[in-house]
Structure formats: C-alpha cells, structure tokens
Amino acid sequence: MAKKSMKNWFGLGKKEASNTDEAKVDPALLVSSDDETAEEKAIRRAADLQLIADFEKNSAVSEIDIITPEPVVIAPEVVNADVAADSVDEADKSVVTDSAPVNDEPAAEEPVDKDKFFTRLKRGLSRTKGNIGSGFKNFFRGKHIDDELFEELEEQLLIADLGVATTTRIIDNLTQQASRKELKDAEALYDILKKDMAELLHKVDEPLVIDSNNKPHVILMVGVNGVGKTTTIGKMAKKFQGEGKSVMLAAGDTFRAAAVEQLQVWGERNDIPVVAQHTGADSASVLFDAMQSATAKDVDVLIADTAGRLQNKAHLMEELKKVVRVMRKHDATAPHEIMLTIDAGTGQNALSQAELFKEAVGLTGITITKLDGTAKGGVIFAVADKFEIPIRFIGIGEGIDDLRTFNSEEFIEALFSNEDKK
Incomplete structure (x- = not known):
C-alpha cells in the first residue's frame, strides 16, 4: 500500500513503464538545440524517477522494521513429571510456611519453664480440644448413656480424625465399661475415655536417645511434600546444640534450591555446618559425603534432609531405598533413626503415608507438626494405635521452642484441660 500511494503522489500511476523508458533515452537526444525546456523536463523526470526508486527501497526496509513479530513460544524445560509433582508442591508451601519460622536465636537453648510450656501446649491444642479432650465435658453433660449417645460420640471422634479402627476400639471399650459398671450418667464416661486415649499414646511415648558412643548418630528425615521437614530439622538441630551436642546438617533435598538455601540459613545462624x-x-x-565429613570431624549428630515424595510414587520410594543402602556402605548401622514427619492437618492420609514409608525403609520415629493449625489433631491417636511407632516430637507453633519432645501425659492433660491459661 505504501508503494502505490507514493506513486500516486508523484502523478505517475499507470505511466510507470513509459516514464521508465523515457528515463533510459540517450542523453544526447535530450539535448536539443530546438527546445532547452525539454532538456530540463527530462532531467526533472529522471530525478523524480530516482527519487521514487530511493523511496521504494527505503519503504521496503521501513515496512520490515515495523512489522509486529509473531509471539515466540519457548518450550519449557522438560522435567520428569513425577519428580516435578513431588517436589515443586512443597517448594511453594515451604518457602511460605517452612522458612518463615527461622529465628535468629542464641546458640544455647534457654531452659523453658514447664508451666509456660504447658500453657503453650494447651494453647496450641485449643482447636483440637473443641472436638475431643476438654470438649467431651460439654458433650457428656446432662446426657444419659444409650445407643444414641454412643452414635454421637462415634461421629465426634471420626470428625476429629481418630479414624474408623481407633474410634471403633474406643466405642467398644466404653460400651463394655458402661455395661459392666452399670453406668447411667454419661459424665461418668469422661474419665474412662480420657484413660483409654492416654493408654493409646503411652505406647508411643519414647523420646529419642542419641548414642554418644556411636558417632555420628545419623537421623534421616523422610516425608511427603509440605509437612515441614526442613523447618523441623532446623529446630531439632538447635535443640541438640542446646544440649551441648555438635551437629551437622546434610541437604539431601537436591530437587529444591529453596530447601538447600533454607538449611544453610539455619546453619549460618546457629554456626552449624551444612x-x-x-x-x-x-x-x-x-x-x-556428609557422613564422611561428620565422621572425620567427630560430630555427635548428623541430620539428613531428603526430598519430599508422594507415598504412591513407587520410583521415588525406590530412590529413598537407594539413599539408605548408600548410607549403610559407610556405616552398616546407619541411619540410626528414620524419622517420618507428618502434618497433623493431613488427616487419615497420614496413615497411608506412615504405612508406605514404613514398608519402604522402615520407621523408627515420627514427628507430628502443625498441631496448632488444625481442629483434627486426633490423627495422633490413629497413628499411635495402628503403628505403635514412637512419637519423638510434636510441633505446636512456629517458634523454635514449639517443637517439643513428646510426652504423652503432658499431651493428654493439656488436651483434656478445661482451663485456658494465657
């Protein structure tokens, strides 16, 4: 369109061919002794034609320059779909939830007042207490023992994520106790229920013991994405360091740069090698490499992170088995602790996680995190009842002191406490 408009502007239009022919006329013929004006006209036309040619040339370039380029679609880097699905999800939660709790705490852990911790424990369990624990006081008040009562109680236990098997066991025992003791008042069931639930947790009340004669004591952390493994590692490291133990961290979650960086932040702030x-x-x-380094430096505790992996991804579980085999090439007794981290808000999915990780690499301990963020903390009873694997730690908040050694008596007392001390 640009070419046509310019030619019309010069008044040449369809006469382009003839004008071009005129431009090629022998200059000698243009010099006429009869008409000097004709010579000037020929020169002007030749100049015009040259101007047109120059314009056409420049116009073609301009048209190329201003053409809007087609959008270029860059193919994303090809990543193993299973690996991406199993690692990116946690990257999102963890950058937001896992790295946030990192606190610039002093190197030595300050002793925590037991009363203050008990208050924090009750506060952390406040949402779960509404469904189970102290919430049972209101549930039983003024009711008579009958089938309807047990049906309502069964529903409440299921809502709190105790699971079908554990709930059935509790209801059956309460029914037998009520019948044998000929109980009529439902409030009499409160103490029986509290005792039954305490017994479930008592079986898994076994704190982690670090063998100082076998250095390094290797703790391998496993679990699915987003449960707080990396944060738990940092808090555990701080706890052991406060007990006077030397600690080293191993960034085995090589899928996520964020996991490595986060672990390094914990290390830098607490003077712990990573x-x-x-x-x-x-x-x-x-x-x-970490085991070799920890051995050479006579480190007391080596805590090893691993990538979050879905329990239903067989090839990722095989990779975890490989990790254990390689570690045992350096120390046949390692890892000395294989600890599963479970998010309390996961619900009954926690049971399938524990089942498959147990089958894959064996589990010697469990840490349950985020108990303060859910009203369904009853999953701790379901896990304890089904697997009887020691619960080493519980997380009831984001503070570094909110990861505490599990104590079943304290847990039950806090859960069933009717006081809301601040």
Whole structure:
C-alpha cells in the first residue's frame, strides 16, 4: 500500500513503464538545440524517477522494521513429571510456611519453664480440644448413656480424625465399661475415655536417645511434600546444640534450591555446618559425603534432609531405598533413626503415608507438626494405635521452642484441660 500511494503522489500511476523508458533515452537526444525546456523536463523526470526508486527501497526496509513479530513460544524445560509433582508442591508451601519460622536465636537453648510450656501446649491444642479432650465435658453433660449417645460420640471422634479402627476400639471399650459398671450418667464416661486415649499414646511415648558412643548418630528425615521437614530439622538441630551436642546438617533435598538455601540459613545462624551440592545432584551422594565429613570431624549428630515424595510414587520410594543402602556402605548401622514427619492437618492420609514409608525403609520415629493449625489433631491417636511407632516430637507453633519432645501425659492433660491459661 505504501508503494502505490507514493506513486500516486508523484502523478505517475499507470505511466510507470513509459516514464521508465523515457528515463533510459540517450542523453544526447535530450539535448536539443530546438527546445532547452525539454532538456530540463527530462532531467526533472529522471530525478523524480530516482527519487521514487530511493523511496521504494527505503519503504521496503521501513515496512520490515515495523512489522509486529509473531509471539515466540519457548518450550519449557522438560522435567520428569513425577519428580516435578513431588517436589515443586512443597517448594511453594515451604518457602511460605517452612522458612518463615527461622529465628535468629542464641546458640544455647534457654531452659523453658514447664508451666509456660504447658500453657503453650494447651494453647496450641485449643482447636483440637473443641472436638475431643476438654470438649467431651460439654458433650457428656446432662446426657444419659444409650445407643444414641454412643452414635454421637462415634461421629465426634471420626470428625476429629481418630479414624474408623481407633474410634471403633474406643466405642467398644466404653460400651463394655458402661455395661459392666452399670453406668447411667454419661459424665461418668469422661474419665474412662480420657484413660483409654492416654493408654493409646503411652505406647508411643519414647523420646529419642542419641548414642554418644556411636558417632555420628545419623537421623534421616523422610516425608511427603509440605509437612515441614526442613523447618523441623532446623529446630531439632538447635535443640541438640542446646544440649551441648555438635551437629551437622546434610541437604539431601537436591530437587529444591529453596530447601538447600533454607538449611544453610539455619546453619549460618546457629554456626552449624551444612553439607550441600548443586540443585539436581544425587541425594545419596550428598548424604554419603556428609557422613564422611561428620565422621572425620567427630560430630555427635548428623541430620539428613531428603526430598519430599508422594507415598504412591513407587520410583521415588525406590530412590529413598537407594539413599539408605548408600548410607549403610559407610556405616552398616546407619541411619540410626528414620524419622517420618507428618502434618497433623493431613488427616487419615497420614496413615497411608506412615504405612508406605514404613514398608519402604522402615520407621523408627515420627514427628507430628502443625498441631496448632488444625481442629483434627486426633490423627495422633490413629497413628499411635495402628503403628505403635514412637512419637519423638510434636510441633505446636512456629517458634523454635514449639517443637517439643513428646510426652504423652503432658499431651493428654493439656488436651483434656478445661482451663485456658494465657
């Protein structure tokens, strides 16, 4: 369109061919002794034609320059779909939830007043207490023992995520106790229920013991995405350091750069060495190097992180088995603790997680996090009842002191406490 408009502007239009022919006329013929004006006209036309040619040339370039380019679609980097699904999800939650709790705490852990901790424990369990524990006081008040009562209680236990098997066991025992003792008043069931639930947790009340004669004591942390493994590692490291133990961390979650960086932040703030490699490195290799380094430096405790993996991804569970095999090449007794981290808000899915991780690598301990963030903390009873694997720690908040050694008596007393001390 640009070419046509310019030609019309010069008044040439369809006469382009003839004008071009005129421009090629022998200059000698243009010099006429008869008409000097004709010569000037020819020169002007030749100049005009040259101007048109120059314009056409420049116009073509301009048209190319202003053409809007087609959008270029850059193909994303091809990533193993299973690996991406199993690692990116936690990256999102963890950057927001896992790294936030990192606090610039002093190197030595200050002693925590037991009364203050008990108050924090009750506050942390306040949402769960509404469904179970102290919430049972109001539930039983003024009611008679009958089938309807047990049906309502069964529903309440299921809502709190105790699970079908554990709930059935509790209801059956309460029914037998009520019948044998010929109880009529429902409030009499409160103490029986509290005792039954305490017995479930008493079976898994076994604090983690670090064997100082076998250095390094290797703790391998496993679990699915987003449960707070990395944060738990940092808090555990601070706890052990406060007890006078030397600690080293191994960044075995090589899928996520954020996990490595977060672990390094914990290390820098608490003067704890961290063994890490580049993102995408072989996790087993990282942990093997860490074990060698910890042995050479006579470190008391080595805590090894691993990538979050869905329990239903067989090939990822095989990778975890490989990690354990490689660690045992350095120390046949390692890892000395394989600790599963469970998010209390996960509900009954926690049971399938524990089942498959137990089958894959065996579990010697469990940490249950985020008990303060859910009203369904009853999953701790379901896990304890089904697996009887020691619960080492519980998380009831974001503070560094909110990861505490599990004590079943304190837990039950806090859960069933009717006081809301601040």
